[in-house]
Amino acid sequence: MTMQTIKSSTQDQNPPSSPGDQHSGIRNYRLTAVCLGLLTVLLLIIITALSIHYSCPQGWIKFSSSCYYISNDRKTWNESRQNCREREADLVIINNKEKQMFISKFHNFWIGLTDSNKEGNWKWVDGTTLITGYWIDGQPDNEDNEDCVVTYGQKNPEATWNDLTCSCTAHWLCEKPASR
Structure with missing residues (x-):
């Protein structure tokens, strides 16, 4: 194996981090957090609607x-x-x-x-x-x-x-x- 081959296989296994790569990771975390937040709000709306639907009139x-x-x-x-x-x-x-x-x-x-x-x-x-x-x-x-x-x-x-x-x-x- 030549030195060139060893060098290129090492580079493929450990690609360098670039600022663009870091930003896409942060975007994925933010997207996940936003989705979880929206799901939480949706669940609260459903729970509230169900509790209102199955509650009794005032005074009962x-x-x-x-x-x-x-x-x-x-x-x-x-x-x-x-x-x-x-x-x-x-x-x-x-x-x-x-x-x-x-x-x-x-x-x-x-x-x-x-x-x-x-x-x-x-x-x-x-x-x-x-x-x-x-x-x-x-x-x-x-x-x-x-x-x-x-x-x-x-x-x-x-x-x-x-x-x-x-x-x-x-x-x-x-x-x-x-x-x-």
Whole structure:
């Protein structure tokens, strides 16, 4: 091998740095940083949009995937239901233990359960039949033609329901999906 060949192979393996090479490296870093910054901003916009989309209206409480309105005043069961409908909601439907545990904190509130169409045939406001009830011992008793259900505070959060005459007044709980 000649000296010329050794010299040219060494130059190819270690090319000299020129100011132009350094500037292109800096440009690549800046381009990468700008792209990462834009992606971060895009992700923040998406997260914000999703959190707004799945939030509850002002004055409502979010629990699980629903929003709940807790009234301050008292109305009959029918008036309470109408108030919920005006809010694009309905009286709360308690169809699982998790929701019952949440609702059990509220005392003297109407829920969306009635047997006003047929005595003893308890139906939710969406037309579904009651499967699991969280009745206080001895309830429902239909004393004085009680066709609507109210929650009462009890030591046992799994036993808070009482049937009550629908014309009585109580607070009420409205429920609607959080995604509305």
